[in-house]
Amino acid sequence: MPAVKPKRLEEKKVYESRIFEVYEGTILLPDGRRANQSWITHRPCIAAVPVSPEGKLLLIRQYRAAVEQMLLEIPAGAMDKGPESIEECVQRELAEEIGFQARNLVKLFEGYLVPGYCNEYMYYYLATDLFAANLPPDADEVIELVPISFSEALDMMKNGQIVDSKTALGITLAWEHLRGR
Known part of the structure; x- marks a missing residue:
């Protein structure tokens, strides 16, 4: 069974430094459930x-x-x-x-x-x-x-x-x- 990619529904920046940013958001899972997640974005x-x-x-x-x-x-x-x-x-x-x-x-x-x-x-x-x-x-x-x-x-x-x-x-x-x- 091919994996279905979850979908990011919303995101909010909660912190920004000179090096990275921290986000929190809601992800829609393939089975319809919603999950709260946090992640960091960083330049290459x-x-x-x-x-x-x-x-x-x-x-x-x-x-x-x-x-x-x-x-x-x-x-x-x-x-x-x-x-x-x-x-x-x-x-x-x-x-x-x-x-x-x-x-x-x-x-x-x-x-x-x-x-x-x-x-x-x-x-x-x-x-x-x-x-x-x-x-x-x-x-x-x-x-x-x-x-x-x-x-x-x-x-x-x-x-x-x-x-x-x-x-x-x-x-x-x-x-x-x-x-x-």
Whole structure:
């Protein structure tokens, strides 16, 4: 039996920040029942896996208020509200977060991050052939550059030192791509 898509009947914005908006609304289910749901809307975003000429991953360590921890991550960020292509966003985030841009970008994957309650859609790129290109980081970011080998990163994912899932996915995709799989 083919699935019938529920229909959104109404929605109301209940909160807006500079990064996302929160909505509450009523959904009409296929069997006629109504359900109240909440969701977050978010601009599309990118994640980049920068690899130095020496084969090192250029990760960043930054504070994440939601989990009250310093996390080891790949560079990532939301697209600007104005006209910005995905590749321009990748280059901007690389320059802001690690002080480099890439002559070579390879798209690895794209998809929703947490579609159960948010429409945030992320594009993953491998970034190689890096060159210096500094842009100031966002005003609320404190970032430390952490160059490590793929082997170290894979071990850190296994032992709980890398706990950000976008980073784990990006590193795994880049590793598989570079190994020719």
